[in-house]
Amino acid sequence: MSDSKPIIELRHVDKSFGPFQALTDINFSVRPGERVVVCGPSGSGKSTMIRCINQLETHDAGSITVDGIELGDDTSDIRAVRQEVGMVFQQFNLFPHLTVLENLTIGPIRVRKMGKAAAEALARNYLERVHIPEQADKYPSQLSGGQQQRVAIARSLCMEPRIMLFDEPTSALDPEMIGEVLEVMVELANTGMTMVCVTHEMGFARRVADTMVFMEGGRIVEVAPPEEFFTNPKSNRARMFLDQILEH
Amino acid sequence: MRQKRFKLHWLDYVIAAVVIAFAAVIWFRISGALNYKWQWDRIPNYILRWDADDGRWYANLLLQGLINTIRIALYSSVLALVLGTVLGIARTANNLAIRMLARTYLEVLRNIPPVVVVFIFFFFLSEQLISALNMESWARGIARQDDIAVWEFFFGDMRRFPSLISGVIVLALFESAFVGEIVRAGIQSVGRGQREAARSIGMTWVDEMRFIVLPQALRRVLPPMSNQFISLVKDSSIISLISVQELTYKTVELVASTRMIFEAWITTACLYFILCFGLSLLFRRLETSAPKH
Ligand SMILES: Nc1ncnc2c1ncn2[C@@H]1O[C@H](COP(=O)(O)OP(=O)(O)O)[C@@H](O)[C@H]1O
Ligand SMILES: [Mg+2]
Numbered sequence: 001m002s003d004s005k006p007i008i009e010l011r012h013v014d015k016s017f018g019p020f021q022a023l024t025d026i027n028f029s030v031r032p033g034e035r036v037v038v039c040g041p042s043g044s045g046k047s048t049m050i051r052c053i054n055q056l057e058t059h060d061a062g063s064i065t066v067d068g069i070e071l072g073d074d075t076s077d078i079r080a081v082r083q084e085v086g087m088v089f090q091q092f093n094l095f096p097h098l099t100v101l102e103n104l105t106i107g108p109i110r111v112r113k114m115g116k117a118a119a120e121a122l123a124r125n126y127l128e129r130v131h132i133p134e135q136a137d138k139y140p141s142q143l144s145g146g147q148q149q150r151v152a153i154a155r156s157l158c159m160e161p162r163i164m165l166f167d168e169p170t171s172a173l174d175p176e177m178i179g180e181v182l183e184v185m186v187e188l189a190n191t192g193m194t195m196v197c198v199t200h201e202m203g204f205a206r207r208v209a210d211t212m213v214f215m216e217g218g219r220i221v222e223v224a225p226p227e228e229f230f231t232n233p234k235s236n237r238a239r240m241f242l243d244q245i246l247e248h
Numbered sequence: 249m250r251q252k253r254f255k256l257h258w259l260d261y262v263i264a265a266v267v268i269a270f271a272a273v274i275w276f277r278i279s280g281a282l283n284y285k286w287q288w289d290r291i292p293n294y295i296l297r298w299d300a301d302d303g304r305w306y307a308n309l310l311l312q313g314l315i316n317t318i319r320i321a322l323y324s325s326v327l328a329l330v331l332g333t334v335l336g337i338a339r340t341a342n343n344l345a346i347r348m349l350a351r352t353y354l355e356v357l358r359n360i361p362p363v364v365v366v367f368i369f370f371f372f373l374s375e376q377l378i379s380a381l382n383m384e385s386w387a388r389g390i391a392r393q394d395d396i397a398v399w400e401f402f403f404g405d406m407r408r409f410p411s412l413i414s415g416v417i418v419l420a421l422f423e424s425a426f427v428g429e430i431v432r433a434g435i436q437s438v439g440r441g442q443r444e445a446a447r448s449i450g451m452t453w454v455d456e457m458r459f460i461v462l463p464q465a466l467r468r469v470l471p472p473m474s475n476q477f478i479s480l481v482k483d484s485s486i487i488s489l490i491s492v493q494e495l496t497y498k499t500v501e502l503v504a505s506t507r508m509i510f511e512a513w514i515t516t517a518c519l520y521f522i523l524c525f526g527l528s529l530l531f532r533r534l535e536t537s538a539p540k541h
Contacts, residue, residue: 056444083450093445097463106459107449152445159449 006065007032007163007194008053013062015048022048024218026062030196030211032162035189037205037226038198040215041241046198049215050165053196054078054085067162083111086156090168092148094140100127100151101136104158112159119158126154130184146177150184157188164188166197200245206230214238278510291511294502310512313498314519316404320412320494321481324420328480329473331424336431336465337457350428357425362486369421370490374414383410408493415484415492423480430472434465474531478524485520495519 006029015023023045030036038046051057052064055071055078064071066081095103104123108114114122127133130150132143140148149169156164166185170178182204189195189208199205205212205226212229214222214237222235233239278284297308307315338350357365378384387409390399396406403409438461446456466473488497499516503509 054448056448079450079452082448085448087445087448089441089445091441093439093441095442095445095460095464097467107451110455110459111450155445156449 004031006030007067008196009063009065010049010052011063013049013052013059013064015045015052015057015059022218023052023059026220028213028220028223030163030194032194033192034210035195035208036197036211036213037209038196038213038215039200039202039205039241039245040221044215045218046215047167048218050087050167050196050198053163053165054082054087056087083159084162086159086161086164088149088152088156088164088166088169090171092140092145092152092172094148094152094155096140099137099139100132100143103140103151104155107155107159123154123158126157127151129157129187130154131180144177145173146180149173149177149181153181153184153188163194163196166195166199168198168200170199170201202230202242202246214241216241284510286511287506287508288511290506290508291515294506294512295515309498309502310495310515310519312404313493313495313516314523316412316492316498317481317484317494318523319402319404320415320419320484320487320492321477324416324423324484325477325480327416327420328423328427331420332427333431333462333466335424335428336435339428339432340435354425354428357422362422362483363489365422366418366486366489369418370414373421374417377417378410378414383413404493411490411492415487415490415494418490419480419484419487423476423483426476426479427473430469430476431465433472434469435461437468438464471531471535474527474535478527478531481524481527482520 008028008030010026010028013023013026014021026049028049038050040046048057052059053066055064059071067084069077069081071078071081095106098106101120101123104126105116105119108119108122109116112119124133124136127136130153132147132150132154135143135147135151140151143151153164153169169185170181173181178201182201185195185197185204186208195208197204197209209226212222212224212226213220214224214229214233214235216237222229222233222238224234229238230242233242279286291310294308295311297306298304299306335350335353338346339354341347341350360368387406390396390409391406399406403412442460442464443456446460451460484494485496488494488500491497495516499512502512506512
């Protein structure tokens with residue numbers, strides 16, 4: 001596994017918002033099947049980095065290659081990559097005017113050009129996987145936060161992506177609902193899915209991560225296996241950060 | 249909650265007295281000083297006319313006008329909605345040239361009096377379009393056919409078809425600017441996260457608009473949109489200036505031939521009021537019963 005070709009590769013990536021440099025010289029790669037957890041203080045550029053992977057943000061310099069496609073100005077390339085890369089947002093971003101089932105099938109039907117019946121079968125299968133098969137005909141607003149986030153995960157999975165990105169998927173949830181979402185994510189990790197998760201759930205990180213990435217000030221400060229990262233972080237920054245969040 | 253009681257205050261009596269006195273003075277001046285002869289009894293005949301020879305009722309001037317107003321309002325609102333949606337999308341486009349073009353259109357329409365806009369659209373656009381499409385002779389051809397009931401149901405007198413169509417176009421172009429602003433507000437009210445979610449599953453821009461943004465945007469702007477529709481019904485009277493045979497035009501005709509100035513205009517005002525107030529009650533009803541997703 002360690003010598004297989006990277007499925008995501010960022011080289012010397014820079015990104016600015018106006019005068020503010022959000023990412024500086026990001027070098028980072030992910031192998032197929034690898035589970036990467038990204039952490040770091042708020043504003044350190046974690047979201048910006050993973051949003052560059054599916055080009056919700058465009059990078060200013062450097063190169064990003066996903067599944068063999070180098071991301072540039074070609075919109076059809078970007079769409080091709082987005083079909084292979086699922087994304088789960090902090091705020092769920094379910095489509096409120098569509099039922100749960102429609103939220104799940106719209107991608108397969110409109111993007112993958114799948115038939116309606118096949119798409120629904122697929123959607124029900126993934127709803128089963130996230131443990132809410134009975135909510136198919138409800139609207140997102142009728143579900144709890146934890147259920148909504150699991151629908152959002154299922155919506156991404158319905159596109160049968162090779163890579164899943166998570167941007168603080170549990171940060172907007174009430175504490176009692178965090179567990180059910182993490183459980184689904186652990187199950188997903190166990191299927192061998194390539195995952196990049198921005199999260200501060202260190203228990204989850206310990207359980208599933210192959211690699212920890214620590215960011216600060218728009219730079220990657222440390223990349224290490226979790227045992228090493230949690231017990232003996234190389235950088236002072238990471239140590240201080242861990243002390244802070246593990247206190248709770 | 250306690251019901252508000254329907255109890256008259258002394259101020260209510262004063263206001264009522266003032267209103268009645270004012271109406272009486274006007275009435276007195278018209279019938280007394282102007283020596284005006286009221287002929288209210290003739291008005292119903294200009295709405296519905298009984299034809300003794302055929303033994304059936306016919307719509308006369310005012311009702312014909314009202315029906316045409318309704319036709320024009322329906323067609324031009326559909327056209328205005330289409331144009332307005334395009335404009336609204338253009339107003340939120342990333343491309344600067346597209347955005348400026350849409351903005352210019354809006355500002356021009358906002359800052360020119362409607363009457364001038366109507367004449368300009370009429371002479372520069374719809375007249376040209378109608379002659380380019382050779383619509384005059386096409387419509388006359390239809391009018392000569394035997395079985396034109398369906399055509400007449402939708403468009404009234406087919407010989408007047410080109411005039412009706414140019415009225416519809418002019419009105420739609422005029423209203424589209426305002427519809428466009430409403431659509432823009434609706435599009436901007438759809439959160440960035442929605443669009444990012446659509447994009448992140450690989451949707452094209454067109455699909456993102458069609459299935460995610462516009463359905464939510466249009467649902468949210470239903471109340472201002474229905475107000476705009478009522479405005480459109482009222483604004484339609486302005487195209488009487490380009491001889492479209494709608495209610496206002498027909499009233500002018502009626503007044504010219506019968507001299508029943510006050511009766512005719514009051515009746516027309518009532519017809520517009522019933523139509524618009526009825527619509528606003530209907531929309532309010534629909535809004536409260538619409539699903540909230
Ligand atoms: N669209 C944007 N416009 C301007 N600044 C932004 C934008 N998105 C993020 N930033 C800035 O970039 C920095 C990194 O943001 P982000 O990647 O969201 O950090 P994190 O996810 O680690 O909290 C922050 O300082 C943020 O204010
Ligand atoms: Mg973030």
